[in-house]
């Protein structure tokens with residue numbers, strides 16, 4: 009990764025400082041993911057240049073929200089919901105070592121892989137948790153405890169909001185990484201976001217650095233606590249998303 013001009017230019021474009029150790033950690037992570045992908049479904053994208061843009065730089069677009077606050081010496085607590093092979097959470101932890109992050113996934117095999125990654129890379133301030141978001145967010149140690157909940161490629165926004173917003177403290181933000189064509193999905197989720205306590209919602213539109221791939225990020229600011237009845241059980245967040253007519 010040290011000589012990968014696309015990665016280095018992408019980091020510069022995002023305003024993210026880096027050092028050799030971070031680039032070595034990213035290289036090791038890439039190699040572990042490709043190796044494990046031979047026996048387990050982790051990623052459809054394996055070619056290095058594509059992984060750099062579609063996984064690494066895409067994940068790091070968190071910088072668009074975070075860099076201004078980072079300058080103020082903020083060390084946030086973050087939860088990555090449905091992290092899969094570790095996106096966006098692992099690249100965030102490598103390049104923003106000051107964060108404390110929980111990587112959550114309902115598939116235990118992926119969590120075991122991520123625990124290996126964490127120990128091989130020598131990361132601290134990171135925990136890999138096996139569980140379902142809608143079960144964990146009811147527990148006192150998780151509920152409304154995070155500055156940011158981030159999530160990429162897990163569910164449609166109205167459902168995803170019910171999985172993610174209960175983790176966010178008042179004054180914190182839920183960030184959903186979405187594709188360019190997510191406009192309808194975003195409109196459909198406005199009632200859910202508001203009901204769950206996010207009255208202020210901004211949409212960032214951009215292309216992933218060093219590519220022409222358009223993306224959107226939903227930035228939902230939590231302005232009120234989530235009512236205790238959310239998230240609902242019995243698969244309701246997915247089957248009957250708040251505010252979505254059948």
Ligand code: SAM
Nearest residue numbers: 090091092095113114115139140141160161162
């Ligand atoms: N975020 C990663 C990415 O962008 O590459 C992984 C996306 S993958 C398509 C979705 C992941 O979400 C899977 O690993 C799945 O196990 C996890 N997941 C789905 N529903 C979940 C839930 N309710 N709670 C926790 N994890 C969930």
